[in-house]
Amino acid sequence: MQLDLARAFYLQAKNTQALVIIESLVKGKEAPARARMLHARLLFQSGDIEEAIREYRWAIESDASIQDPELAMRLGIGADGESSEIVEGKVRAAWEDDSGPVEKEIERPAIEFKDVGGMESVKEEIRMKIIHPLTHADLYKAYGKSIGGGILMYGPPGCGKTYLARATAGEIKAGFLAVGINDVLEMWIGSSERNLHELFEHARQHKPCVLFFDEVDALGASRSDMRQHAGRQLINQFLAELDGVKSSNEGVLVLAATNAPWHLDSAFRRPGRFDRILFIPPPDAEARASILRLLCRGKPVNEIDYDHLGRKTENFSGADLKGVIDVAIEKKLREAMREGLPQPLTTKDLVNAAAILKPTTKEWFATARNYALYSNQGGIYDDILHYLKLK
Numbered sequence: 549m550q551l552d553l554a555r556a557f558y559l560q561a562k563n564t565q566a567l568v569i570i571e572s573l574v575k576g577k578e579a580p581a582r583a584r585m586l587h588a589r590l591l592f593q594s595g596d597i598e599e600a601i602r603e604y605r606w607a608i609e610s611d612a613s614i615q616d617p618e619l620a621m622r623l624g625i626g627a628d629g630e631s632s633e634i635v636e637g638k639v640r641a642a643w644e645d646d647s648g649p650v651e652k653e654i655e656r657p658a659i660e661f662k663d664v665g666g667m668e669s670v671k672e673e674i675r676m677k678i679i680h681p682l683t684h685a686d687l688y689k690a691y692g693k694s695i696g697g698g699i700l701m702y703g704p705p706g707c708g709k710t711y712l713a714r715a716t717a718g719e720i721k722a723g724f725l726a727v728g729i730n731d732v733l734e735m736w737i738g739s740s741e742r743n744l745h746e747l748f749e750h751a752r753q754h755k756p757c758v759l760f761f762d763e764v765d766a767l768g769a770s771r772s773d774m775r776q777h778a779g780r781q782l783i784n785q786f787l788a789e790l791d792g793v794k795s796s797n798e799g800v801l802v803l804a805a806t807n808a809p810w811h812l813d814s815a816f817r818r819p820g821r822f823d824r825i826l827f828i829p830p831p832d833a834e835a836r837a838s839i840l841r842l843l844c845r846g847k848p849v850n851e852i853d854y855d856h857l858g859r860k861t862e863n864f865s866g867a868d869l870k871g872v873i874d875v876a877i878e879k880k881l882r883e884a885m886r887e888g889l890p891q892p893l894t895t896k897d898l899v900n901a902a903a904i905l906k907p908t909t910k911e912w913f914a915t916a917r918n919y920a921l922y923s924n925q926g927g928i929y930d931d932i933l934h935y936l937k938l939k
Contacts, residue, residue, distance in 0.1 A: 551583050563590055574603070581611035589619060601625060652747065654725055654754050657718035664708065664715045665842055665866070666835020670826050674699060674716055677824050678801045682720050682756060698790060698802035698821055700764070702809040703828035704912035706867025709805035710762060712828070716803065717758040724758050725751050729766045732782075741785040748789040748800070755799030764804035765811040783813055790821045807912065809928075810919045817928070827931035830865050830909045833858040839866050840898070843873045848892040857898050863907035875901040 550569050557566035567590050573583040584607035591600035601623050608615050661671050677699055681688045701709045710726075717724035725747065732743045744767075751757040761767065768783055788794075790802065804822060806812060816822050831839055837858035844852065861869060876897045884890040917936060920929035933939035 551580065551586070554583075554586060558586060558590065563593055566590055581607045581614055584610070585614050585616065585619075588623075589616075592619065592623060597623065652725060652731065652750060654723040654750075654757065655714075655717070656721075657714045657724050659711075659715045660718045661715055663718075663842065664712055665838030665840075666831045667708065667712065667828065670701075670712065670828060673824060673826055674712075678716060678758075678803075679720050682722075698804065699824040699826060700809070700812075700816070700822035701803065701805045701826050701828050702807070704830060704865055704909040704916075705807050706865035706908060707828045707830055708866045709828050710760070711866070713758060713760040713803040713805065716801070720756060720758075722756040722758050722801065723751075723754045724760065725754075726760045726762065728762055732767055740782050744782065744785055744789060748797075749795065751800045752795055752797070756801065757799070758801045758803055761802070761804040763806060764816075765806045765808050768813050768816050769811050783815075787815055787821065790816075810923060825928060827935070829931075829935050830863055830907070831869075833862070836861050836864060836869060839869050840873070843870055844893065847873075847877070848890070850892040850894050852893065852898065853895045856895060857902070860899055861902050861907075863909050864902070864905075865907065865909050868905060868907050868909075871905050872898055872901045875904055 550573055554566045554569040554573070557563070557569070566586070570583055570587045570590060573579055574587050584603050588600045588603035588607060591597075591603060604616075604619065604623060604625065664671070681693060701712070703709065714724055714726075716722075727747055731747065733740050734743065748759065751759040768786055790797070792798075802822075809825070817825060833855075835858075837854040840852075840854050840857055840861075861872065864872070876893055879901070880891060880893060880897065913932075913936065916929070916932050917938075920932040920936075921938070924930065924933075930939060
């Protein structure tokens with residue numbers, strides 16, 4: 549009964565609850581083999597590789613019929629029962645890795661800067677760093693300025709960093725390659741570094757290409773905070789790729805976004821890497837009005853006063869404004885189903901929806917304010933202080 553309950557928790561991804569139950573079942577040497585196998589899976593997911601290997605072996609010694617080839621492979625246990633080397637809690641593969649190159653599709657975004665509401669100063673920075681070097685290549689070449697480089701965007705979540713990166717690629721008719729942490733990180737030693745290198749190579753082969761890293765702090769966290777050597781190796785690889793140590797990055801435009809720039813290793817801010825660090829604040833009233841116009845495009849509306857709505861949605865991010873539209877539409881759909889007659893959205897509908905929702909940016913600024921006031925070496929967070937009118 550307890551094993552079934554633990555398995556149910558495991559299938560629902562409630563690993564903490566599953567572990568509490570399963571650990572009480574595997575205390576004795578006579579623990580059921582299936583309980584030990586489930587324990588091995590839970591240990592593997594929690595990162596305790598050595599203990600997971602031990603539990604897996606005990607399980608199959610008790611009952612060979614419950615072998616799990618996929619789990620054994622992930623634990624680095626070969627057919628002969630030998631384990632791969634464990635290095636700093638990760639498995640170093642015991643076999644030669646014959647995986648092919650990264651097969652990630654290059655996007656061709658249709659959106660451009662005109663589709664991005666507000667953020668004019670940020671757009672101008674991107675034009676100077678990324679767009680003008682391509683459209684005025686001869687002029688930049690005369691000054692010895694290379695085509696490429698990196699821009700790091702930071703700010704509250706939902707303020708359009710990803711959308712702006714995609715619009716940048718659309719503005720210059722370049723390829724767009726979005727990279728998430730799942731595209732890079734693997735448990736095998738060396739595999740994450742290889743994945744990162746292949747993604748850069750993929751971008752180099754399809755230049756001009758915008759290579760966009762979302763949540764870049766997950767890949768480039770401060771090395772001083774790391775205990776494991778493997779994490780430092782990944783950061784060193786990232787820095788080497790940005791520098792173009794073995795391959796030229798000419799025509800590869802690297803954009804990255806983070807909600808927590810204070811967790812990013814300071815080496816990324818060196819000139820030639822992410823040498824432009826742009827604060828992406830919540831949209832101002834004019835930008836909020838522009839975003840709402842874009843979001844309402846193609847929807848049934850009735851003479852909406854967007855400027856009034858812009859003033860009524862102070863501190864709202866772009867994602868928050870989308871939430872306002874969604875809430876207003878849901879209310880209209882309920883009315884239409886009740887009355888049998890659909891009605892267009894009005895200014896009042898959107899004002900009422902905005903009153904229900906709260907801006908999500910305030911929590912981020914509460915944290916950012918402390919970093920800007922007390923950990924602002926070199927003035928890197930001065931933009932936050934200016935925005936909060938503290939400087």
